[in-house]
Amino acid sequence: MPLLRFDGVSKTYDGPHTALSDLSFSVAEGELLFVTGHSGAGKSTLLRLIHLSERPSRGSVLVDDRNLAKVRGRQVALHRRRVGVVHQDHRLLTDRSVYENVALPLLIAGTPSAEVGKRVRVMLDKVGLGARERARPGELSAGEQQRVGIARAMVSQPRLLLADEPTGNLDPTLAAEIMQLFAAMPAQGTAVMIASHDLALVKRMRRRVLVLDHGKLADDISPEDLAS
Template sequence: MIRFEQVSKRYPSGQEALGDLSFELDAGEMAFVAGHSGAGKSTLLRLIALMDRPTRGQVTVNGQNLGQTKRRGIPQLRRGIGMVFQDHRLLMDRSVFDNVALPLRIAGVAREEIGKRVRAALDKVGLLAREASAPVTLSTGEQQRVGIARAIVAKPPVLIADEPTGNLDPMLSAEIMALFAEFQQVGTTVLVASHDLALIKRMHKRVLVLDHGRLIDDFRPAARA
């Protein structure tokens, strides 16, 4: 579902964010990207979403070579990728419902179908009762759940998250990670960038470890008995 082949990314400043990175993530697999601040975790995710392009190498997502994707094809590509950010990026002047509905409205989904999908997504993250609320009235953890509902409302085959628990306490962080694991169980490919090594260890999932833009470990936990 996601393949990096000898991918490097050098910014105009001369900084090499990624160097000769190669890995594959199967459909329906969940993995973490770990590493120190500045290791290249966010850059890796940005390349998957075509928010950046690699300097060298090839990135393939859902069978599509991103190097061959023209600018006009980027919106279509992103409809197949749910994105969750640490800072939520919610529209504070819109209701919870409208925030989650936004990707569907952009895609031209019928109004009745939007209502069904939005409420199903909010129910999945435990916020169905707050659909009419303004995001500012929600806790930080609830706002993050709204961001997750928005990311999965279009049922994308790929879900990426950049430090989604960075602003949350340990209990809320564990709940958010459990949500991501549930999406994997229904076939979504999930890739999460996180520096929380203790939480990652408890999840018992594959971990790609970056150090100064290079893959130094690809840890695959032994199967549980």
């Protein structure tokens, strides 16, 4: 059974503007894949449907074989705890420390304080920021802020991690470092879906690629095809 499945999903906005059209694909447990395409192809809309920031106009989005159309009310917050999100613009709380930013999802979930401290410090060490836990976001470089965002998305051990243009503001060296962090996550049981327009980076990673073109699935490229 796939972790995530799109069955004939379309999303239309008033105007009318069709952001996604008849999209069908599935994602396995612990899979890392990319979603790419031109600006406005529907990458961000696709991620928002999984995170329940948006609802489809037609079709079904299923996680663990459960139709997200049935997830309503307070169940939405429970769903979002299982789906981590890394934003391009970090969305860190500037008046809180690095530690407090990363701890936030655990505190919201009611995790015991001793467990919070342990998990936050393990995660900060993993992203190379163990020594910066007391710093405020404004004291960090763009790459460090992005790593805080990744740590915050990962600390609650989600089944699925969504990353929307996570390397868009980074230089190539930092972008490669961030991608290596993502590449290590499937081994820990987290599936990772990365929306990116950086085709050179995507090709270098040699993972499955979904190509969107004006909201349609134009191609589903296997790692083997990328390597050839």
